[in-house]
Amino acid sequence: MAMLEVKNLDISFGGLRAVDDFNMTIEKGCLYGLIGPNGAGKTTVFNLLTGVYKPNKGIILLDGKDITGKKTIDVNREGIARTFQNIRLFKDLTVLDNVKVGLHNHNTYSTLTGILRLPKYHKVERQMNQKALDILKVFDLDKEADVLAANLPYGKQRKLEIARALATEPKLLLLDEPAAGMNPNETQELMDTIGFVRKHFDMTILLIEHDMKLVSGICEELTVLNFGRVLCQGKTAEVLNNPEVIKAYLGE
Amino acid sequence: MSKTLRSNIITVGLVFIAYIGAQILIATGSISSLMKGLLVPLCVYAILAVSLNLTVGILGELSLGHAGFMCIGAFSSAFFSKCMKMFVPDMPGALRFFLALVIGAALAGLFGILIGIPVLRLKGDYLAIVTLAFGEIIKNIINILYLGIDEEGVHFSLKSSLDLNMADSEKIIINGAMGITGTPNDSNFTIGVVLLILTLIIVLNLIHSRDGRAIMSIRDNTIAAESVGIPVTRYKLMAFSISAALAGVAGVLYAHNLSTLTALPKNFGYNMSIMILVFVVLGGMGNIRGSMIAAVILTLLPELLRGVVSDYRMLIYAIILIVMMLFNWAPKCIEWRKKATASVKARLQKKSAAKEVE
Numbered sequence: 001m002a003m004l005e006v007k008n009l010d011i012s013f014g015g016l017r018a019v020d021d022f023n024m025t026i027e028k029g030c031l032y033g034l035i036g037p038n039g040a041g042k043t044t045v046f047n048l049l050t051g052v053y054k055p056n057k058g059i060i061l062l063d064g065k066d067i068t069g070k071k072t073i074d075v076n077r078e079g080i081a082r083t084f085q086n087i088r089l090f091k092d093l094t095v096l097d098n099v100k101v102g103l104h105n106h107n108t109y110s111t112l113t114g115i116l117r118l119p120k121y122h123k124v125e126r127q128m129n130q131k132a133l134d135i136l137k138v139f140d141l142d143k144e145a146d147v148l149a150a151n152l153p154y155g156k157q158r159k160l161e162i163a164r165a166l167a168t169e170p171k172l173l174l175l176d177e178p179a180a181g182m183n184p185n186e187t188q189e190l191m192d193t194i195g196f197v198r199k200h201f202d203m204t205i206l207l208i209e210h211d212m213k214l215v216s217g218i219c220e221e222l223t224v225l226n227f228g229r230v231l232c233q234g235k236t237a238e239v240l241n242n243p244e245v246i247k248a249y250l251g252e
Numbered sequence: 253m254s255k256t257l258r259s260n261i262i263t264v265g266l267v268f269i270a271y272i273g274a275q276i277l278i279a280t281g282s283i284s285s286l287m288k289g290l291l292v293p294l295c296v297y298a299i300l301a302v303s304l305n306l307t308v309g310i311l312g313e314l315s316l317g318h319a320g321f322m323c324i325g326a327f328s329s330a331f332f333s334k335c336m337k338m339f340v341p342d343m344p345g346a347l348r349f350f351l352a353l354v355i356g357a358a359l360a361g362l363f364g365i366l367i368g369i370p371v372l373r374l375k376g377d378y379l380a381i382v383t384l385a386f387g388e389i390i391k392n393i394i395n396i397l398y399l400g401i402d403e404e405g406v407h408f409s410l411k412s413s414l415d416l417n418m419a420d421s422e423k424i425i426i427n428g429a430m431g432i433t434g435t436p437n438d439s440n441f442t443i444g445v446v447l448l449i450l451t452l453i454i455v456l457n458l459i460h461s462r463d464g465r466a467i468m469s470i471r472d473n474t475i476a477a478e479s480v481g482i483p484v485t486r487y488k489l490m491a492f493s494i495s496a497a498l499a500g501v502a503g504v505l506y507a508h509n510l511s512t513l514t515a516l517p518k519n520f521g522y523n524m525s526i527m528i529l530v531f532v533v534l535g536g537m538g539n540i541r542g543s544m545i546a547a548v549i550l551t552l553l554p555e556l557l558r559g560v561v562s563d564y565r566m567l568i569y570a571i572i573l574i575v576m577m578l579f580n581w582a583p584k585c586i587e588w589r590k591k592a593t594a595s596v597k598a599r600l601q602k603k604s605a606a607k608e609v610e
Contacts, residue, residue, distance in 0.1 A: 088476035104462060167480070
């Protein structure tokens with residue numbers, strides 16, 4: 001069964017049809033790319049998938065379960081985690097605490113337990129610290145665990161966002177322009193990390209990207225959006241050689 | 253020992269040391285009766301500052317109605333205590349105060365939830381103004397509230413004491429603008445310090461727990477908090493109502509330190525709310541220890557100045573306020589302080605290194 005199945009998704013803002021009859025199927029374990037020129041509606045698709053916007057029409061199935069129109073919080077609990085185009089970290093919390101917020105729903109104790117510092121508090125907090133450090137190690141951030149997120153260099157902030165998303169134990173990870181603002185070296189490193197995450201966590205990943213080197217390097221399948229409509233869909237190599245796609249990107 | 257635990261112990265330790273210090277001063281008689289009268293209010297203001305810091309510093313929402321919650325705690329508990337004094341006179345004072353405390357905190361917390369539901373939908377300045385309005389509404393309603401109890405049951409009016417239709421005017425408990433008179437003086441400095449320490453423990457433990465992290469994540473980035481599955485509304489309400497309940501505790505302490513409790517603009521109006529906000533901003537938003545210290549200094553300062561320069565004391569108070577603000581938060585000052593501490597540290601290290609060589 002497909003991990004994500006989107007059928008006839010539709011949303012308009014005022015008179016603008018931002019996303020128009022959008023269909024997409026992502027198999028489990030696939031690394032899928034969503035590309036298109038600026039303003040094509042890529043981030044809108046992300047916002048629809050994560051419940052920030054409610055679609056006017058259409059169905060979203062995650063692992064066979066209908067999650068259409070659910071709230072962002074519930075979508076995350078169902079198993080979709082995301083990062084943001086403009087980084088949204090908890091900047092006044094430490095790197096470790098950022099990841100621990102991601103662990104929130106899977107490691108619980110009551111408010112009273114926390115205030116009274118009952119034994120369960122210490123036990124769960126220890127487990128959370130361990131889990132958080134394990135995730136941070138994957139991203140080579142474990143040495144900066146006590147640094148405030150705002151003080152991290154840009155590339156590491158991007159990584160921390162992915163780490164935080166992974167901490168929510170998702171089935172599907174959405175990355176919104178993970179390589180934006182990175183230099184070629186950092187991009188290469190990020191590609192390796194994404195590949196590692198996919199293998200290590202057995203993750204299905206959908207990413208938006210403009211960096212064609214990254215897209216052609218790691219994505220197996222692509223959907224190209226243009227003016228809210230699907231222009232082309234299929235294997236990466238085929239899609240990138242499609243004359244329609246080249247036209248949309250480079251003009252006639 | 254972890255960094256946060258050490259910091260928490262220092263905070264609670266400071267209160268304890270201050271308490272011992274004050275007790276020594278009282279025992280040796282080197283403290284004026286005016287100062288002695290300030291000890292319980294000091295605890296009240298410190299509790300208020302710490303509790304407001306939970307809303308302003310940790311949740312990140314500017315609330316200007318904190319005195320309103322204190323007012324609810326004060327009047328509900330004073331009402332209870334006076335009733336108990338009238339109808340169950342042989343109830344021990346400690347038990348009466350404890351029950352009054354629970355009632356005051358619970359009622360203030362309940363109002364925190366009720367007011368929080370509409371208010372927390374707003375953001376920033378709008379939220380601040382609406383909380384200000386709610387604070388004033390609470391104060392003004394209590395100002396026209398008449399409540400009495402006799403053999404026929406509870407009498408209630410918002411017009412005048414005559415509308416209560418009570419046979420015996422002695423049994424009016426809340427008498428409109430004249431408030432409540434004859435509340436038993438069940439609180440004292442020791443109880444105040446115990447309540448302050450309890451407040452500190454509750455707030456500090458909350459901040460450094462799973463729920464505290466969730467609350468701070470909402471402050472830092474609401475959209476991101478939602479995206480990792482944090483129930484934003486629930487945690488906002490929780491922080492707001494705990495903050496209100498603790499303000500209620502301060503109100504209980506305040507009410508049981510006075511024999512006459514009235515809802516004046518001075519003690520429960522927006523002046524008071526802004527005063528508490530000044531403690532929090534000056535001590536540092538999110539810095540629990542700082543806001544507590546600021547509350548103590550700014551409460552003591554006008555009284556200490558009274559003896560020295562009585563004519564200009566409010567002027568000097570204002571100047572000190574400005575200087576403290578600049579010293580704490582001006583970027584140049586922060587830079588200078590960092591440099592100074594670094595150089596002191598370097599000198600100490602040199603000294604210890606030199607000793608090792610010897």
